[in-house]
Amino acid sequence: MITLFTDFGWEGPYVGQLKAALIREAPGLAIVDLMHDAPVFNPRASAYLLAALVEEFPLGSVFLAVVDPGVGDPERRPAVVHADGRWFVGPDNGLFNVVAIRSSRPQWWDITWQPPHLSRSFHGRDLFAPVAARLARGEPPPGKQRALEQRVRTDWPDDLAEIIYIDHFGNALTGLRAACVNDTAELQVGGCALRRAGTFAEVGSGEAFWYENSSGLIEIAVNQGRADKLLHLGIGDAVEVA
Amino acid sequence: MITLFTDFGWEGPYVGQLKAALIREAPGLAIVDLMHDAPVFNPRASAYLLAALVEEFPLGSVFLAVVDPGVGDPERRPAVVHADGRWFVGPDNGLFNVVAIRSSRPQWWDITWQPPHLSRSFHGRDLFAPVAARLARGEPPPGKQRALEQRVRTDWPDDLAEIIYIDHFGNALTGLRAACVNDTAELQVGGCALRRAGTFAEVGSGEAFWYENSSGLIEIAVNQGRADKLLHLGIGDAVEVA
Amino acid sequence: MITLFTDFGWEGPYVGQLKAALIREAPGLAIVDLMHDAPVFNPRASAYLLAALVEEFPLGSVFLAVVDPGVGDPERRPAVVHADGRWFVGPDNGLFNVVAIRSSRPQWWDITWQPPHLSRSFHGRDLFAPVAARLARGEPPPGKQRALEQRVRTDWPDDLAEIIYIDHFGNALTGLRAACVNDTAELQVGGCALRRAGTFAEVGSGEAFWYENSSGLIEIAVNQGRADKLLHLGIGDAVEVA
Structure with a gap:
């Protein structure tokens, strides 16, 4: 199961384009729209919300999560996180912070793979969706593993x-x-x-x-x-x- | 096919949580979102609307319908209705009244099964979704059959x-x-x-x-x-x- | 893959009714909601938008596209267009003009098939959905092929x-x-x-x-x-x- 968590809204073609990219790479896989009105441009509020919602999803689930005001910023790396048996793919702007810190033995990868065509403004479709589809097919994260303490913010509260x-x-x-x-x-x-x-x-x-x-x-x-x-x-x- | 009819709105995680619960129990089953803006908190208006929409759905369809201002009220029992070859799962607050009365030989069950974890405010996810999934898999209603006249309101008009x-x-x-x-x-x-x-x-x-x-x-x-x-x-x- | 592009909005039962009609005819087929807020009642603006979105969809894709203020007008014929390996089904009010003109060797059919029950106001569900499902199953367009120059408007700009x-x-x-x-x-x-x-x-x-x-x-x-x-x-x- 691939679960979508974004601030894209239901309006416009963006959610549909994300799904088309997923289906191309992982035909037949179930896709669940968890939210498309995550707190807009707000990875911090979204991080606490996401963490509260993941537990009811089965082990092996892949979350494709995009709340990414900084798309295009080279400091903002794409990430894969594995936490308590579930996968998370999206920007490393804090969105997976709460999930990672609350889980036991989380793992973190910086995505190094790049698609043949990467637009500058829609990494959800061009980069995160193909990576999520690969994880859902059982492939390993296409990136470089990092020590969690190098990647997680420590200035955010537990709750x-x-x-x-x-x-x-x-x-x-x-x-x-x-x-x-x-x-x-x-x-x-x-x-x-x-x-x-x-x-x-x-x-x-x-x-x-x-x-x-x-x-x-x-x-x-x-x-x-x-x-x-x-x-x-x-x-x-x-x-x-x- | 499982068809969803709710007043949850497309906003927030609720529809997604409902679907995740369905997919867990009935992987591969088609899920159709018929409406998520049924008349809010209004089972009576919703009942006439639902009844007008069901006929085009194939026999054997399961409708998971939730318009339930009284969630938490012990008088409001969860119900399964079988009417003209289609199944309906949701609260017994009148939502299935019109479907039942207009059909020939409708059957009514009070759901007696309880899930291991039943939240107090989200019976759609915790109770109705697993029951709907079981019906879609061909299992019998997990409850006690009742005479229809004990369960249907007779103070509502035909139209x-x-x-x-x-x-x-x-x-x-x-x-x-x-x-x-x-x-x-x-x-x-x-x-x-x-x-x-x-x-x-x-x-x-x-x-x-x-x-x-x-x-x-x-x-x-x-x-x-x-x-x-x-x-x-x-x-x-x-x-x-x- | 069947991709939906409409001005129906997410509200109400219309998108769900469209999908139920598709699933009845083509069970198991992936359905992607590309947009349901295409420029309302505006086939011209929608035509340029649709043309910009189709390329990322795989060859063989079927687009079910409905922006149709003139439903019920006998001059407005239902159409199937084949353009650069993708299929398009909907009203011939200009919605497929830009896709057709920009593609190499587009083909155009007037749909002559009629469903057993055709409502006067919902051709998306009753006529276009079954035709789209047949195309997705690999069947030929159920209509009469026409020379493109007879069907395409020439008074619209390239961009x-x-x-x-x-x-x-x-x-x-x-x-x-x-x-x-x-x-x-x-x-x-x-x-x-x-x-x-x-x-x-x-x-x-x-x-x-x-x-x-x-x-x-x-x-x-x-x-x-x-x-x-x-x-x-x-x-x-x-x-x-x-």
């Missing part, structure tokens, strides 16, 4: 106490894993103190609360309402556990 | 004289099947009386009319314009056949 | 000096192939004169420029900004090479 995504329903996801927070903790956000609830049905209509979402993250929600509107929340807003 | 969906082009779909209405009937909606036309080309530019859409429903449209804007229409608005 | 698409990031694509324009040329658009750059990183933050995009078209962009907003650009706006 990110910020809003990292606003979903379709107006719920605000944080970069905090609920399992790491006491059930009785209050969450300070947007000037309000929120308490934990198990589900939407446990609070009154219009009431804001936090809960452990189905991916294990702390999520801020409003029963029968939009948390983003009610609390004026946006990606990057700080939250505090008290 | 719903309301707007049930506004599409991408601003056309307003109703819950009325055109085959049940006289061709010369007028439709009263938004303070206007509309007559029937065969296609858009038959009326003047900017003119509103009703016609039988490609799924057999009465649909309100404007030639080269948006019916929702011109007539100020929204989901739930009443229409009257005169 | 279209207009904005033909605004993407998710606010970049404005033109109908001009960059390979046909001098690298030092300036582009006049929205009252501004833009110079060429290789990538976003080569210009200052907030600066507008033109570059050759990953499909070979001249594209107008702003580093870390939206070209459509900054320069007030929309589909159909004229651009001039100076």
Whole structure:
């Protein structure tokens, strides 16, 4: 299975071009669109979101992940990461940082292979897709293995106490894993103190609360309402556990 | 074939998580996204829409349908319905009412099986997807069969004289099947009386009319314009056949 | 591979109904959604966009392309085009004009086959999808071959000096192939004169420029900004090479 995680949006030809490149190299392989509205141009928020979503995917899965404001920057190397039995292909701008650090014995390769035609602005299609397809076919990473400590940022926290995504329903996801927070903790956000609830049905209509979402993250929600509107929340807003 | 009908939106990871769960259980099976913008939190409007769309799908198809504002409510049981050779899996909140009532000899099961891990807020992924995959593989419904009359609401009309969906082009779909209405009937909606036309080309530019859409429903449209804007229409608005 | 190019939008059941029709006729075939937001009701802009995107698709590919404001018009015939080893199925309203003219020895068929049930408003599902599936299975076009000069418009330019698409990031694509324009040329658009750059990183933050995009078209962009907003650009706006 190849899983796509991008900030391309569903609009335009970009996701389709990515898939055509994958199918050419790996016909018959299942492709799953996990997200195409990852936090736009924001590899840091995306890194915490991606890490929360990977566990339910089977071992051997390949994630083709592109959130890459710096495409064209020679400092930004293409990377392959192997973490807890899953593969990740994309830019080395921090997007795989959280996955790598949370896993046991992650491995890291700088991709040295180059395709015959590499456009300057669409590495997803031209470089990352063929590499992902090869990994899915069982081939080794076409690059040079690196010590992880040379490649991973150490200035990012274990959990990110910020809003990292606003979903379709107006719920605000944080970069905090609920399992790491006491059930009785209050969450300070947007000037309000929120308490934990198990589900939407446990609070009154219009009431804001936090809960452990189905991916294990702390999520801020409003029963029968939009948390983003009610609390004026946006990606990057700080939250505090008290 | 497994067909998805949800109000999840294309945004966020939810549709992708649903598909990953399906592929894990039924690799190689075709998955079709029928709609992810079913009338949000509105199982009643969704029920009439779903019923209008199923006939073109082959016998043996499995519909995984989730429009479920009450997830977490213990009164709301998960259900499997078999109707006219097709399977339906989702919440028993009325979503399958119209399909069941319009079919001959429908069968109804309450799902008693539980997955090893059931999140409180994402039954689509954790419960309905594995059940749908099993049905698609030819396994029997993992539950207890019930007499239909115990499970179906009888307070809903055969056809719903309301707007049930506004599409991408601003056309307003109703819950009325055109085959049940006289061709010369007028439709009263938004303070206007509309007559029937065969296609858009038959009326003047900017003119509103009703016609039988490609799924057999009465649909309100404007030639080269948006019916929702011109007539100020929204989901739930009443229409009257005169 | 069957590739979809439509102006249906991702909303509503239309794309799903198209795919169900394809899968019924050609089970197991890969389907790629290239675009569902082709310039709406605009076969001319869509024609230049489609032509720029097809080359990366393998020989033998079938494009099911529908941008069809005139559905129901008896003058508008359904067509199959074979161009440079790829197949195209859709309305003969100009959508395949640019692909046909740019290819060597294109062939053109008027579709004479009719399905048992042809709705008046959804030829994509009822007529074009079954024809595309047959071509993908290796069957010949179900129609009558025509001399190309009888079917192609000759009043359209080789390249279209207009904005033909605004993407998710606010970049404005033109109908001009960059390979046909001098690298030092300036582009006049929205009252501004833009110079060429290789990538976003080569210009200052907030600066507008033109570059050759990953499909070979001249594209107008702003580093870390939206070209459509900054320069007030929309589909159909004229651009001039100076």
